[in-house]
Every structure is written in C-alpha cells, then in structure tokens.
Amino acid sequence: MSKVIYACSRNRAFDSKDKMRILEICKDLEPDNLSPPVNHKISIHDRIAFGVMNPPKSIVCSDTSLLLGYLYGQSNRWYEPLSEFPDGSYALFRDSPDYLEVVSDPAASRTIWYYFDDNLFISSTSQRAIILFIGNFVFDERVIPWVLSTGSLGPELSWDKRLQRLGPDSSVILDKKNWSISTKQTPINFAEVSRSDSEHQRLLTDSIKRTIASLKDINYNDWVLPLSGGYDSRGILCFIKDNEGNTEELKTITWGLKDAIKEQGNDAKVAKELARTLGVHHNYYHTNTSEEPIEKIIDRFILCGEGRIDHLSGYMDGFEIWRKLHEDGVQGIIRGDEGFGWSPALSELSVLQSVGCNLCSNIPNLKNITTEYGFSTQELPVDLEMKEGESLEQWRDRLYHVFRLPTILAALSDLKFSYVEVINPLISRSILHQVRELPDHLRTNKVLFKSIVNTIGPNIAYADKGANLPPRDILRKKEVVNLLKQKIQSEHARDIFGPDFVSFILKGIKTGSVNQASKRSLEQKIIRLIPPFIKNRVSKVYSPAIDGNILAFRAYIIIRM
Numbered sequence: 379m380s381k382v383i384y385a386c387s388r389n390r391a392f393d394s395k396d397k398m399r400i401l402e403i404c405k406d407l408e409p410d411n412l413s414p415p416v417n418h419k420i421s422i423h424d425r426i427a428f429g430v431m432n433p434p435k436s437i438v439c440s441d442t443s444l445l446l447g448y449l450y451g452q453s454n455r456w457y458e459p460l461s462e463f464p465d466g467s468y469a470l471f472r473d474s475p476d477y478l479e480v481v482s483d484p485a486a487s488r489t490i491w492y493y494f495d496d497n498l499f500i501s502s503t504s505q506r507a508i509i510l511f512i513g514n515f516v517f518d519e520r521v522i523p524w525v526l527s528t529g530s531l532g533p534e535l536s537w538d539k540r541l542q543r544l545g546p547d548s549s550v551i552l553d554k555k556n557w558s559i560s561t562k563q564t565p566i567n568f569a570e571v572s573r574s575d576s577e578h579q580r581l582l583t584d585s586i587k588r589t590i591a592s593l594k595d596i597n598y599n600d601w602v603l604p605l606s607g608g609y610d611s612r613g614i615l616c617f618i619k620d621n622e623g624n625t626e627e628l629k630t631i632t633w634g635l636k637d638a639i640k641e642q643g644n645d646a647k648v649a650k651e652l653a654r655t656l657g658v659h660h661n662y663y664h665t666n667t668s669e670e671p672i673e674k675i676i677d678r679f680i681l682c683g684e685g686r687i688d689h690l691s692g693y694m695d696g697f698e699i700w701r702k703l704h705e706d707g708v709q710g711i712i713r714g715d716e717g718f719g720w721s722p723a724l725s726e727l728s729v730l731q732s733v734g735c736n737l738c739s740n741i742p743n744l745k746n747i748t749t750e751y752g753f754s755t756q757e758l759p760v761d762l763e764m765k766e767g768e769s770l771e772q773w774r775d776r777l778y779h780v781f782r783l784p785t786i787l788a789a790l791s792d793l794k795f796s797y798v799e800v801i802n803p804l805i806s807r808s809i810l811h812q813v814r815e816l817p818d819h820l821r822t823n824k825v826l827f828k829s830i831v832n833t834i835g836p837n838i839a840y841a842d843k844g845a846n847l848p849p850r851d852i853l854r855k856k857e858v859v860n861l862l863k864q865k866i867q868s869e870h871a872r873d874i875f876g877p878d879f880v881s882f883i884l885k886g887i888k889t890g891s892v893n894q895a896s897k898r899s900l901e902q903k904i905i906r907l908i909p910p911f912i913k914n915r916v917s918k919v920y921s922p923a924i925d926g927n928i929l930a931f932r933a934y935i936i937i938r939m
Contacts, residue, residue, distance in 0.1 A: 380437070381407050381795055382446055383507040384428040384471045386478050386499045388557050392427040400429035403510045407431045409682055409796045411701050426473055434709050434799045435600065442473040446503070447488060448801045450592040450808075463547060463564065465808060467801040469503050478552040484564075484807040486546040486784035487715060487791060488800070489686075493541055494559050499552045501544075503795065505536055505684050516540055522875075523747065523756035525932050527738045527924075529688030530785050533759050537685065537939055546784050547807070566780050568772040571815040578820055582812045583830050589806040590617040593712070598627035600709035605630040605660065607648030607841020609824065610714030613831040614803060619656055620834060631711075633663040633692060633699050634845020646845040648838065655836045665846055668696035672857045677938065682796050685939035687789035688932055690853075691846040700797035710799025715787045717779050717805055718813055719821030723770035731921055732774065733782045735762070743886070743923040751879040771818035779810065853927035854890030862887060862930045871937050883933050886926025 383403060385392070397420050404418040408431065419430040419437070426442045438445040443457035447468030455461040457472045459479035464470070469488045470481040480501045482490050492501040493508050502508045509515050518539035524532030534543055544550060547564035573581075603618075605611045611630075618628065632649040639646040639662055646662060653660035668675055675696045682697065703711075721732050730736045738744035738756050748755050762781060764773040783805060791800045803809075813821065820826040852858060863884065865871060872880055 380433050380446060380799070381431045381502070381504045381507065382428060382444065382469060382471070383500065383502040383504065383511060384444065384480070385426070385501075385511065386473075386552060386554070387425040387427075388497045388499075388554075389425075390497075391424050392422045394422075396427055397422050399511070400427060403507050404429045404431040406510060407504055407507060407796065409697060409701075410678060411697060412797070413705060426478075428471065432796070436709065436799060444471040446470075447483065447799070448593075448596075450589050450803065450806050459551065463549070463807075465806050467803070467805075471501065476554055478554065479549050480544065481549040482544045482546060482784075484547045484810055485715070485717065485779065485788075485802065485805040486544060486548070487788050487802045487805060488795070489784065489788045489792060490544040491536060491541045492544065492550050494552075496557075499559065501550070503792075505538065505541055508541060509538055512540075520754040520756075522753050522936060523738045523744075525685075525688075525936055526747070526929060527736055527741055527744055527756070528734055529928070529932055530734070530789060531686055532756075533735070533762055533781050533785060543784075546780060566776060566814070568768070568776050568814045570817045573815075575817075575820060575826075578812075578816055579826055579830060582809070582816070582826060585806070585808045585812045586613070586617055586804070586830070587621065589803045589809055590614065591621050593618070593801075593803060594622075596712075597709075598629070600707065601712060602629045602631050602703065602708055603712045604714070605632050605649040605653060606714070607643075607645040607652070609828050609831045609840065610716050610804060611649075612652060612835055612840075613827065614712060614714055615652070615656060615658070616831065616834045616836075619658075628658050630658050630660045631663060631699075631703075632660070632845065633665050633695075635847060636664045636666050638843075638845040641843060643839070643841055644843045644845055645841040648841040652836070652838050655838060663695075663699040663702070665692055665695045665699070667694045667855075668698060670696050672855075673861050676858075676861070676934075679793070680935055680938050683789060683793040685935045686792060687786065688928070688935060689790060689849070690931070691849050693793065694847070694852060697797070700794060704797040708798055710801060711794065713791065713800050713802050715783065715791070715802045715805055716824075716827070717775070717783055717810055718824040718827035719771075719816075720774055720778050720824075722822055723774040726764065726770070726773075727921060729770060729774045729777065730758075733777045734786050735777060735781050736921060740921040741924055742921070743926075743929070747879070751876055751882075753879075769818055771822055775813070775821055779814075849928060849931075850925050851890060853925075853931050854888060856889055859887055859889045859927070862927070862934050865934050865937050866930060868937070871933070874937060875933065883926075883930050887930050888926060 400420050408416050416432050419433040421428050423442050440457040449464050449466035453464035456464050459472050459474050459477035467487050468483050469490050472479050491505050500508050516539050521531050521535050550561050552559050630653045632646050634646045638644045679693045723729050738747055747753050866883055
C-alpha cells in the first residue's frame with residue numbers, strides 16, 4: 379500500500395520546504411484512479427527526512443528508523459544499524475547518530491534504490507521519487523537492450539544512471555561522520571548437503587511451517603491470498619489451514635477473463651474449487667479491458683510499475699481490482715513468489731531463457747542491434763556467470779534467486795504497492811537456505827515442493843491454462859496497435875532509437891484477427907505433439923525471435939519512461 383522515500387543531508391537540517399517537497403512527491407506517486415483523500419506520512423527530524431505514500435497499518439517506526447513490510451518472527455534490534463538482518467518481506471531504513479543503514483529482505487522482494495553525492499543520501503522504493511527529489515533526470519542508455527530482450531531493466535540497472543539498486547539480503551551503509559557509503563551482502567550460493575530425500579523434505583517442510591506460523595499476527599480481515607490453480611498459493615493456503623485450523627476470516631481472490639472461470643483446467647475454475655473445498659471465502663475479479671482509453675490504461679501500468687516490467691495481461695482492467703481492494707480496506711496480499719527450483723536446465727542458453735535473462739545476442743531478431751543501430755553493448759554481469767564447479771541446475775536456480783526474484787517478480791509486486799501491501803512468505807531466509815542445500819533433482823521442476831504440497835493438499839487437479847489473455851493477443855488489438863505506432867513514429871522516439879531502428883520496429887507490428895485465439899490454440903496443440911527429445915535438442919541451441927508487437931510494446935515503455 380505504500381512507497382517510501384528516505385533522505386539524509388550531510389550538513390543542512392531539513393525544513394518545512396523540504397516537508398512540502400516530500401509531500402508533493404508522495405502525491406505524484408499516487409495512482410490516478412484512487413479516490414481522495416489519500417494519506418501520507420511525512421517526517422522531518424534534523425538531517426533525516428522521509429515520506430511514506432499511503433502508509434499501511436503495518437508500518438513500524440522507532441524514532442527515525444522505519445520498517446515497511448512484515449517480519450517473520452521477532453527481531454528486537456531491527457532498528458539498529460549494523461545489527462543482524464531480520465527475516466521477512468520488507469524495506470528497512472535504520473538510523474543512528476553515526477550510521478544510516480538501508481536493508482533489503484532475503485530476496486529483495488521490495489526493490490530499494492539509492493543515490494549518493496557530496497551532500498545527500500537518498501534511498502527509496504521508487505526511482506521516480508528519487509529523481510523528483512533531485513530535480514533532474516540522466517537517462518541510462520544501457521537499459522535499452524535489456525528492456526528489448528527481457529522486458530525488464532536487467533540485473534542491476536535503473537532508468538537513471540546515478541541510481542543504484544540494492545541486491546537480495548543486502549544493505550548500503552552511510553557513515554555520517556566520514557560521509558561515505560559501503561555495501562554488504564549475504565552470499566548466495568547453492569551447495570548440496572548430503573542428506574536423504576526424506577530428510578530434505580522434513581527440513582524444508584519445517585521451514586515452511588515456521589514461516590507460515592509467524593503470520594499469526596496478521597488480521598485476515600485486512601489481508602487476502604491471491605489463489606491460482608498451481609502449487610505455490612495452494613501450498614500457502616494449505617499450510618495456513620494446517621497451522622491455524624479456523625480460518626473463517628481468510629479471503630482468497632483470483633483474477634482473469636470473465637469466461638475463464640467456466641473453462642475446465644483453467645486457473646480461475648481450479649482456484650474457485652480449491653477455495654470451496656478448503657472452506658475459505660473466494661472472489662473472482664475480471665481483467666477484461668477497461669472502458670477507459672487504452673493509452674490511459676497502459677500509462678497507468680507504466681507509472682505504477684515505473685516501466686520495470688512488460689507483463690501487461692493482468693492489468694487490462696486499468697487496476698480496477700487493486701482500486702477496489704484498496705477502497706474496501708484491504709491492507710495487503712499474501713503472495714506466492716517462491717524459489718524452490720525451475721524447469722530442466724538443458725544448456726546455458728536454455729537457462730538464460732528460462733529465468734528471463736536472455737541477451738540480445740542470442741535472439742534472432744535482436745542479434746545485431748548494438749552494431750546496426752548503435753545501442754549500448756549488453757553483457758551478463760560477471761557475478762551472474764556460471765561459476766567453476768557449479769552445475770547447470772545450481773546456476774539456473776542461483777540466477778533465479780539473484781536475478782528473477784529481485785528483477786522480474788519484485789517488479790510485479792511493485793505494480794501493486796501503490797494500492798496494497800505485499801508479503802512473500804515462501805521466500806523467507808530460512809526457506810531459501812534450505813532450498814540452496816537441496817540436490818539438483820529435488821529442485822528441478824520444483825519436485826520436492828510439489829511433493830510437499832501434494833501431501834498436505836486436497837485431491838484437486840492443478841490448472842493447465844492461464845486465466846488472462848496472452849500478451850501477444852492484447853498487443854495485436856487494433857486500438858493498441860494504433861497507439862504503439864503513434865508513439866513509435868514520434869520525433870521523440872527517433873531521438874532515442876534513431877530512424878532506422880524505428881523503421882525496424884514498425885515493420886514488425888501486426889494487427890490481430892478474430893481467428894487469433896483459435897490459431898494460438900492450434901499452435902499449442904502442434905507444440906504438444908512434438909516429441910520431448912526434439913524440443914530439448916532445439917532449446918539447447920536456439921532462442922526464438924521476440925514477437926514484433928511485444929518488441930514494439932517494450933520500445934513504447936522506453937519512450938514513455
């Protein structure tokens with residue numbers, strides 16, 4: 379439900395003008411579809427100033443230390459700089475006379491950015507907030523190839539080249555006396571511990587139980603659990619039921635197209651049946667396109683998420699779901715992000731593709747964009763490369779923890795923070811620690827976690843269809859195509875990309891037809907008929923081209939940001 383900006387001045391005490399400036403920044407971060415009044419918390423204390431847009435009930439302050447989110451278990455020293463990192467889903471700002479420390483949670487599920495110069499240290503869960511406070515913007519052109527190839531800002535970049543992103547289980551420390559900063563990070567390594575499969579299962583189950591048990595202070599009248607037809611949210615629901623028994627106040631929600639709830643095997647239908655079987659209240663929200671102008675819907679998506687992700691499908695209702703939840707008094711959602719393992723690792727290329735970290739050089743229609751169109755070179759950071767002695771599966775899951783969780787999944791949470799709080803119990807430190815000790819075969823395809831959920835859950839089939847319209851279908855709608863073309867043909871776009879790349883993007887845009895859905899269904903049927911060994915061989919060496927309309931939408935995000 380909130381975004382925060384936290385500033386420290388080297389020599390000057392903040393004053394009433396600064397207070398008004400922070401208030402205006404908070405107002406600028408408000409989504410345009412929330413009914414006023416929206417409250418903001420502004421605090422000025424000598425050389426410390428912070429503002430919280432739309433603060434939730436769960437916010438915790440201790441003098442000038444601030445915690446947004448939720449801690450799993452007790453941490454009596456959470457507010458002390460340089461003390462142990464607590465476990466939880468949070469953004470943490472802890473202050474003392476000598477030090478200011480900003481701490482990310484074990485998965486960086488709530489992204490923190492920071493800026494430092496000779497007079498100011500500013501940290502925030504919003505890039506825009508920092509840029510508004512500084513008063514100017516320095517575009518980092520290195521984001522262009524990352525947005526085009528992944529639909530995200532990549533492993534470590536910001537829209538502004540002066541802003542730094544805090545990684546998982548990390549902190550940035552400001553030494554106020556010397557006016558210098560340093561960072562520290564808990565290493566993320568996968569190292570198998572020799573145990574029987576049953577012992578690994580017992581330890582992981584115990585870690586999940588302890589984390590879910592720590593949610594005992596949550597008032598379920600104020601929180602909801604988004605429920606899909608898959609394993610992750612089902613697992614959370616089953617563990618909550620197993621831990622607390624009486625969960626009459628617990629509410630679950632699912633969202634998708636209006637008719638999806640009637641389709642056998644669809645996320646929507648399976649989630650409804652699961653909620654009924656487990657005896658919890660359930661609501662289904664429609665994501666059919668809002669009646670608002672398409673430009674307004676898409677710009678709201680870009681503003682709420684600050685252009686960090688291109689996953690538009692679930693937000694075509696113009697964030698109406700999230701507006702309703704906010705105005706109904708919902709404080710937050712219990713989200714099912716997890717890091718239990720991923721799809722089979724067949725090659726280095728297939729690993730990069732699977733975690734969403736593919737490079738332009740691997741993609742046929744982007745292979746030569748740096749040389750042909752003069753864009754910045756794109757390289758995988760050294761710390762993300764496969765280490766000596768690391769198996770493909772260990773590298774895959776380490777990339778998932780250090781790239782996908784803090785880059786892709788955190789960006790999806792960011793879309794919701796303007797409306798509700800978000801906590802992610804399945805990526806607690808204790809759970810991630812157990813996962814990193816598993817052998818490869820228990821992580822591939824999340825084998826161990828699925829076995830645990832199957833053991834405690836009801837005998838209801840898992841979904842094999844999503845409830846939202848696929849991005850390609852959305853982006854081929856005539857009104858969307860017209861908007862994309864309009865912005866990509868602009869003089870502003872030519873200044874960013876150059877006329878040749880603009881022409882390249884425009885040539886790839888297609889308008890859909892009424893047969894698009896049936897064509898997609900046929901494609902899926904054909905793909906299912908291809909023998910697995912052929913698919914595996916192809917995926918080892920081949921990365922498919924990016925759909926022209928998806929590429930155009932990614933270019934649109936760059937233009938608007």
